[in-house]
Amino acid sequence: MAEPAARPHSHMQDFEAHxxxxxxxxxxxRTKRFEPxxxxxxxxxxxTFYDVIEAAAKLPAAAAATHAAQDGHEHEHDELEHRIRALxxxxxxxxxxxALTGVAVRGTRMVIDDGRIERGDYDPFFKIAxxxxxxxxxxxxxxxxADIGRYERLLAAFxxxxxxxxxxxxxxxxRQRAQIxxxxxxxxxRIVARAWIDPVFKQALIEKGREAVRELDIPPGRLGKMGxxxxxxxxxxxxxxxxxxxxxxxxxxxxxxxxxxxxxxxxIMRDPRGTLEEMFGLKVPAERAVRVHDSTSDVRWMVxxxxxxxxxxxxxxxxxxxxxxxxxxxAAEALSPAERDARRRGEAAE
Amino acid sequence: xxxxxSSARSFKIGDRVRVKSAxxxxxxxxxxxxxxxxxxxxxxxxRIDNPIDHRDIYPPLYTVEFEVREVFGGDNADRLxxxxxxEWLEPx
Numbered sequence: 001m002a003e004p005a006a007r008p009h010s011h012m013q014d015f016e017a018h019x020x021x022x023x024x025x026x027x028x029x030r031t032k033r034f035e036p037x038x039x040x041x042x043x044x045x046x047x048t049f050y051d052v053i054e055a056a057a058k059l060p061a062a063a064a065a066t067h068a069a070q071d072g073h074e075h076e077h078d079e080l081e082h083r084i085r086a087l088x089x090x091x092x093x094x095x096x097x098x099a100l101t102g103v104a105v106r107g108t109r110m111v112i113d114d115g116r117i118e119r120g121d122y123d124p125f126f127k128i129a130x131x132x133x134x135x136x137x138x139x140x141x142x143x144x145x146a147d148i149g150r151y152e153r154l155l156a157a158f159x160x161x162x163x164x165x166x167x168x169x170x171x172x173x174x175r176q177r178a179q180i181x182x183x184x185x186x187x188x189x190r191i192v193a194r195a196w197i198d199p200v201f202k203q204a205l206i207e208k209g210r211e212a213v214r215e216l217d218i219p220p221g222r223l224g225k226m227g228x229x230x231x232x233x234x235x236x237x238x239x240x241x242x243x244x245x246x247x248x249x250x251x252x253x254x255x256x257x258x259x260x261x262x263x264x265x266x267x268i269m270r271d272p273r274g275t276l277e278e279m280f281g282l283k284v285p286a287e288r289a290v291r292v293h294d295s296t297s298d299v300r301w302m303v304x305x306x307x308x309x310x311x312x313x314x315x316x317x318x319x320x321x322x323x324x325x326x327x328x329x330x331a332a333e334a335l336s337p338a339e340r341d342a343r344r345r346g347e348a349a350e
Numbered sequence: 351x352x353x354x355x356s357s358a359r360s361f362k363i364g365d366r367v368r369v370k371s372a373x374x375x376x377x378x379x380x381x382x383x384x385x386x387x388x389x390x391x392x393x394x395x396x397r398i399d400n401p402i403d404h405r406d407i408y409p410p411l412y413t414v415e416f417e418v419r420e421v422f423g424g425d426n427a428d429r430l431x432x433x434x435x436x437e438w439l440e441p442x
Contacts, residue, residue, distance in 0.1 A: 014407075017399065224400040227393075227413070227433075242381055269383070272418065272428040290428040291415070294381065297403040298411055299395055299433045 015084060019140050022087050023133045026094070026144065030151055031128045032118075033217065034098050038158055046103060046167045047158075055164060056157035083141050090148050092219045097155055099217035100176055103167045184253035187218050188302060189323035192334070193316045196307040205304070206230060210251055221250035227301040229293055229330070236284045237303045238276065238330030240268045241295040248300040252328060259329065268292055280331045303330040310337050360410070361439060365391045367414055368442040369434060377408055377435045384432050388442040389416035392431065409436040 041047045120127025131147075133140050162168040179186065191213055195202035204212040209226035226248045229237035241247065245260040258264050258279070267275040272290040276282040284290055293301040305327040311319060322340055326332035335343070361367055370376070371386040393413035414434050418426040 014399065224403060225395055225398050227395075229431075242383070243379060269430060270418065270422050270424075271426060272430075273426075291431055292418075292428070293413075293431045294433070296379065296433050298398045298400050298408070299413070 015080065015137055018084050018088070019137060019144070020133075022084070022091055022144055023131075023140070026091055026148060026151070027131055028214070029091075029095055029098060033095075034101075034151070034155060034158075037098070037101060041103060041162070041167070047161055047165050051161040051165055052154075052157050055160035056153070058160065059153065059156055080138060080141060083145070087141065087144050087148065088222070090152070094148065094152060094155065095214075095217070095219045096177075097152075097159065100173060101155070101159055101162060101168070102217065103162060182253065183221065183250050185323070185325040185328055186253075186320075187213070187216075188252045188325075188328040189320040190216050190218065190316075191302075192304055192323045192328070193319035195304055196319055197316055202230075202304075210248065213251070218251070221248065223248060223250045224296075224298040224300055226251065227293065227295075227299045228304050229291070229301055230304045231306045231330070233288065233306070235289045235291055236276075236330065237291050237293060237301075238268060238272060239293045239295055239301040239303060240265055242269060243296070246295040246297050246300050247329075248302055252302060253325075255329065256325060256331075258331075269294070276331065280326065282332055302328050305330075305332075305334040308334050308336045360436070361391045361394075361412060361441075363391055363394065366442040367391055367412075367439045369414070370438050370440060373438055376437045380434055380438050381432065383421055384416065384430075384434070387416055387421050389414040389420070389432075391415075395433065411435055412439065414439070 038047075038049075038052070042049060116122065117126045118128050133143070135143075159168070159173075163170055163173065191205065194216055195205055201212065201215055204215070206228045209228055210220040213220050229239070231237055239247070241259075242265050245255060247255045247259065249255065264275070264279065267279070269292060272292045273284055276284060276290070295301045305323065307319070308322055311322070322335045322337070324332055324335060327334045366388060367390070368388045369380070369384050369386060373380075391412050392415045395411040395413065397407050397410050399407060411433050412435075413431050416430045416432065418424070418428045418430055421430060
């Protein structure tokens, strides 16, 4: 599938499934990502609820929701699809903006109300209340529009309050906003680093693909399924798209130029091992199998590289610096600590 | 709905399958190099809702692993993993 620059007009197959997904995701992010963060920072003294109220008073007035009803059933159908798409986009933005409020207090970023207690496994009393969703599809969409509008407003007030309290620096916020708004291999680096240190996350990643990355406050994106090919001592994986250039670019950013070349797409299929060495200088020892994944628009593959040696006890952030764009495609291993340091020296010298 | 094929059946991981040589009603994006080739099912993906890329819901998708030498000949010992919709597969 040709990679569209902007989302083309498309027809949703199943409105119900899309609306239900927005309902579930929106409540998930509100109850487990956003509100615990507010309470966490409040309790650690980084901010008070009164700061949030004051910041809310300074926000511009909320825009009134406008949905001019259109005539005719076809218009209603198209309009509903349009509104559901708009909700999905707002949800993505909400998720990104929550991630921007990830302020570290005394070295600890966050607690997440996502455990067994909050699920009500031990006592239903502690279960996080679920918001009911009733009525026709159109009513549920209208409810979601109202809800997300209020959630966005509270999040905006909270963010402003963090800035006013000095917990977030405006330039740091702007820098992070630019970074987080752009799908990039940095997302992949964080995903890989988490998988290296957390076997439960790794299992979820391999089973569910992009759905699992919520755990990292990364918006999962919506381009089909993300397949995750796990590199082991027995197998090295590499990804190609023989038909065009399919890749989970909505999550991991653009591919390198060579990914789209006829040369790569042709050669890697016919002689995987030889092509890795010839094009990328990557020698895979004979005892390790090489497996090529041909991506499609429905399953877009990323490679989970092996954790380099000599990184015992490294932090997640530090480990992420070893992951390169090439290693997410399988054209390289993750960097060794020495290789990373050499690269940094090279960059500093330029 | 594309690829409606009453002969389509479900497969499980480890099944030996062969890709049909031709399937006029099947998903046209099944790569040509794999037609008629035999491999092993290694992952089940189910029906994937992907409205940004296509308006239909396609039949269930499987990852099938092939040997390079089975697909392209020669003596290469490496493997190819290709994602193929159910209506293209038959037991091998």
